[in-house]
Amino acid sequence: MIVAALLILAILLAAIRLIIWHRAAGEQASPLRLTLLLLLQPICAGLLLLGLFPPATIGGSGTLRIATAGTPRLAAGGTPLIILPEAGTIPGEAAPDLATALRRHPAANRIEIIGRGLTPRDLDAARSVAVRFAPPQPPKGLTDLAPPVPTAPGASFTAGATLAGLPHATVELLDPAGRITDSATPDPDGHVRLTGTSRTTGTADFTLRVRDGNRTIEQAGVPVVTQDSARPRLLILAGAPGPEVKYLRRWATDAGFAVSTQMSAGGGIQLGDAPVSIDGATLRRFDAVLVDDRSWAALGGGRGALLGAVRDGLGLILRASGPLDGATRGQWQALGFTLKGGNDLAPLALPKPPVVAIARTRQGITDADRPDDMALPDEMLPEVTRLAAAPAGHDTVTLLQDAGGTTLAAWRALGMGRIALFTGVDSYALTLTGHQPLYDQWWRSLLGAVGRPAPAPAHIDGIHWAGERMTLCGLTGDAQAIRPDGSPARLIPVNGCAAFWPANAGWHILRGKDGITPFHVQPAGALPAVRAARDRAATLMLRGDAPATAQGEPRPGPSWPWLLGWLLASALLWGLERSRIGRCQSAL
C-alpha cells in the first residue's frame, strides 16, 4: 500500500506541476493537451501498480499440458505446453521441473501429461493439481529388474527380471568374468529368475543380457553385494552316530560355524564335542540347534527348555533320520507341521544338475584336496529319500522343494525364534556324488532361515540412475557418500533421510556412523524400459488422488500484460509531453 500511496502522491505532484506549467505557458497552452496529460498520469500509475502487484487469479480454465519424455513433436500447439527437460527440444515453454511450471502458472489447477509420465522429481508437485494422463503403450523390453539382496560369501542368489513384448527372448546372466552362469526363457508373464553364485565379500558386477537368437537386445548390470555375517553357533544333536551327522558336522565346520556336536552312542555314552547340558542358559549361547528324531525323543524334559529358547530367538531344525515313531510324529505335529501322508520313506526327486559349462562357472576353483571331477555332478543320482509325509502346515513357510514339487522343508515362527522341519533322509549322499552345491544350498538355506537373527549392515535397495535424485535413509549424524572416483559428498540428513544426486554410474559407498553400505548407480541411459515402466506406473497412480481444493488459494496472476500496458502508456505520455500537438504555434 505504501507503493500505492507513493504513486498517488506522485500523480498529485505531477498534476500540480502540469497545472502550474500550464498557467505559466500563457496563451501557448492548449487545454486539450493538459487534459490528456492529466488523464494519462493516473492510468500509467495504475498500470505500474498492477504490473508490480498483478491481481490474483482464482479458478479459471487453467489446464496445463506437460510434455514429458517421449512426447511427439506434433503435440506442440493448442493450450499452453510446458516442456520438461526430459521431453527434449519441442517448441513450447521450457521449465526445469513441474513445480516451477506450476508456480509460473498459478491459474493452472489441472495438468494433462503427454508422453511417458512424470519422473520421481515431479511427482510431489503433481499431487497438488488434478492430473490427466493417457498412458502410452507399456514399454517393451526389460521392464523390471530385481537385483539380489546382499548375499553371504559363496551363496547362490537369484536375480529376477520381467520382459515385455519379447516372447522368444532368452535371458542370460553373465558373471564378472563374462561367462554365462545361467540362462532361462521367461514364463508366459515375462518373468524370469536367474541364479548365480557369489564368491568372497565385496561388490561384484554381474550382467543380465536379453537375447533374441544371436542378437543381443538389451544388457544391464546386476549389482551383487556380498557381506559377511556374524559367525553362527550351531549345536547338532544326533540320536546315534551316522554318516548324516558326520557330513553335517564336517560341512558346518568347514563353512565356519562354531559347531558343537553331541552324538549319543547309547547307554549314556556321548561322542562328539564336549557335552553341553540342554537348558536355557546353555541354549542362549547357540544360534541354531539341529535335532534328529531320535535325539528329540531322548531329550525328554529338555524339550521344554529347547522350545523356551526358541521363543527367545533360537533357531531349531528338526530332522528325520528315518520313519518317525508315533510319539515324535505327534509332538512335531503339535509344533505346527501337519505331516500329512504315510510314515514310510519315499524317493526324493533330485533336480537335474546344470550343464557342465554352467556348473563350472558356479563352482569356483577346485580345492587342493578335492579333484575337479569330484566337484561336478555324477551321472549317477544318489539315493536320497524323504519322509512320505510333507511338513506343511497352515502357518508354515515352504523353504525347500524337490524337483517333483514336494515340500522338503518348511519353517514357522515360534515366539522370536523359528522352527524348521526337514524331511530329507540321507542327504549326505549328495556330497559323495558331486552334488555338494545342492547339499550346501539345502542346509545353508535351512540355517539361514531359522538361525537366530543377527544385526547386519544396512542395505539400500532399488535401482538408481545417474543424474536422478535418490533418497538415502537411516542416517545418523555425519554421513558421507563416497563417489566411484573416491571423492566424498557430505549428506545433510533431515529426519534421518538425505537426498543424494549421483552424477556418475558405478559403486558408491554410504559411510555412516554404524558402518559402510555400498550401493550401485546405473548409467543414465541404462534400463530405459524399466525407467519408462516406473514413470508410467507412478503417473498412473497419481490420477486417482486429484486434489479437491485445487482452486481454493488465490495465486498471483501474470504481470507482464500490465507492465506492457504501463510501458505503452508511459511511451504515449512521454511522446505527448515532447510533441507539439496542442501547443500554440507562436513562432508561426
Add this chain to the structure above:
Amino acid sequence: MSADALRTHWTTPARHRRIADTLALGLPLALAAAAIGWRLAGPAVAGLLAIVVFAVALIVARQRAARHDLPWLIRSLDATRPELEDSSALLFADDAPLSPLQSLQRTRIATRLDQASPHDLTPGWSKRLFLILSVLAVALIAAALLWPRAGEGPPTLAPSDEGLPARPGIPSLVGQNLRIVPPAYTGLPVRDSASLDARVPQGSRLEWTLRFDPQASAPRLLMLAGQPLALRQEGANWIATHTADAAFLYRVDPASRRGATPRLHRVDAIADAPPQVKPLTDSLTMIKPGQRSWTPAFAATDDYGVAATARLRVTLAIGEGENVTFSEREIPVTGTGPARNRRFAPRLDFPTFGFAAGGDMVVQLIVRDNRAPGPQEVRGPSLILRWPSPKQPESSGLTGMVNTTLPAYFRSQRQIIIDIEKLLRQKRTLAPDRTLARSASIGGDQQILRGRYSQFLGGESEGQPELPTADADGHSENDGHDHGPPVSTPNVFGEKEDVLAEFGHPHDESPASSLDPETRAILKQAVDEMWQSERELKTGHPDTALPYAYKALRFIKEVQQATRIFLSRVGPELPPIDASRRMTGKREGLASRQLDITPVKRQDGPAAAAWRALGAGPDAIRGPIDLAPLEGWVRANAGRLPDALALSGAIDAVRRDPACASCRAKLRAQLWTAMERPLGQPARRRPADATGTRYLRAIEGGGS
C-alpha cells in the same frame, strides 16, 4: 581311287601335321601346369594338371585338324596348282552325274594331279608361337621351383605391433617375425608368423627374428616366469630360438628396460592328443553257424598320425561253469588308410587261437601315435565274440533273475515212480496190510508233491480232481475258493469291457503265478494226474496208480521244457530293532569320547584380497596395488586355476600401468575365475524391529 579315298589321301598329311603342331604347342603349357601343381599340391595334382592340359590340347588339335576338309582341299589345290585350272572340285565330286564337258576336264586334270605330293599342302609348324610358349613355360617352371617357401631362407620381417611411442636414442622394435618349426613327426610345415603371439604344437622350435631401430646393444626376450632369453646378432637382425614345451608369456626388451615396457606376448603350446580308438563292430557278437574266422574292425584317429602297426590283445576264455581257462596273447596288426584315420581289421582264424565252442574271445586294440620321443599308447574298448556252448540254453540279460525251480520237484516225482515200481516188485512177498501201508505212505509223498505244484496254480487244485468232462480251465462253482456273489449288474450298452470281472475273477493270488496260460494248463493236468495217482496209492492200488504217476511225470517234463519261472526280486526284510536290548552287554572300557575335527582352511586369500582392492567397494585401492602376494599365489596354485597364464598376463598389465582402468577390469574378471566358492555361510536374518517383536510375541501362543 574313289573320290573319298582321294580326298583322304590329300588331306591326311595336313591333318596329322596340324595335330602334331597343336600338341607340340600344348607340351610346354602342360609342363608349366604340372610344375605349378607340384609346387602347390604335390605330385598327384601335378600329374592330374598335366593330363588335363594335354586333354584340352588334344581337343583343340582335333578341332583344328577338322578344318582341313574338302572345301579347304579344293581351295588349296586351286590356289597352289595352276595346272589344275581351277577345276580340282571336279576330281572330288563323285555323287552328282557330270556333264560331258565336266568329264572331259576331269580326265584332263586327273593326270596332272599326281605331279605333286599331298605333303606339299601340309601347313608349316607354328614356330614363333612355340617359341613364345616355351619361353613362357620355362619362366613359369622356374618361378614355381624357385619361389621362396615359407620357412626357408631369411624371413620377411613384418612391422612391429608393439604400439609404443618411439623415444630418441632408445632402441625400439621395428621388424618382427616368429618362425615356428613344428616337430618333424607332426608333418606340419614350417610357418612364419607376423605376430609374436602364436599357438604352436608342443615341442615346436621357435625362432624370433627381430630388428631394432636404432640398433640395440643387448636386446633380450623377457620370460614372465623364467630366465630371459638373449638374442644374437646376425647382420641387421637379432635372432633367438626356444623350444615351446609349455605355454609362456614374454615380452621383447630392446633396451635393457630403459624404454617403455612393451606388452606381453603369449605362446600357447598345444599338447599332442592321445589317439582315439573307436570300435566299428558291436561290443558283443554272437558266432554264426559255420563261422571259421572273425574280423573285428577298429578306427583309430589322432591329431597328427597313428602308427601303422598296432597290437591286438586277444583273450580267450574257454570252458564252462567253473572250469574256465583264460589265455592271453598279443599279435601285431597293420592298419590301412591315411595316418590320421587308420582302420584296423585283423582277421582272426579260430583254429590258430584254439577257439572252440563254449568260449569267449575278447579283443582289444592297443595303438600308438607317432609322437617323438615317447609315443602315446592307448587301449581301445574290448570287443567280445561269444561262441555259446551247444548244451546250455543261452540266457543273456536275465541271468540271475531266472530261477529254475521245477527240476527239483521233478526228481521227486520220479522217486515216487521208482518207489511204486519197487513196491510192485515186492508186493507178492509182502502182507496185504503192509502193502497197503507202504502204498499209503507213497500216496502221502505224492500228496505233498501235489501240494507243492498246486502252489504254482494258486492252490486251487486242492481238493477234488476234475473229471475229464470238466471245462478246459477247470473252473467251476465248487473249485475250492470263493467266487463272490452272483453278479446282478444290468448290462449297459458299451460297458462290456470288464467281462472278466463280471463272469470270473483272476486266480493269481500266488506269487509265482506269472506262468503263461499253456504252462498253467499243462501243470494243471500234471497235478490232476498226481491226484489220481495219490488216490489209487492211498486206496492200496499202486499198480493202477503207476500210469497216472507216469502221466504226471510226462506233463512235468513238458512244463520243464516249456518255461522258466520268473521271481520278483525283493530286498531283505530285517526284523525291527529291539531298543531294550541295546547296550546290555559288557561295557568295560566304553566311555564318552570327544572326536576332534579340524576345519579346512580357505585358500584363495591373495586372490580375494586383490579382487576387493581392484573393485569399487569399501576395500578398494585406487592407486597402485601390491600384486606380489597374488603373483606368488598364482604361481603356487597354477594347477588349480583354469588359465593361470592369462591371470599372470593380466597381473603384469596392471603392474605395468596401474592407472589403466581396462587392465584393472580385465584382471578383476580373471580373478573371478580364480577364486574359491566358500561353502556354508548363510546370510543371517535381521532382528525384528519393535513392531515386529510385538507382533511375534502376540502370536506366540499360536501353534505350540
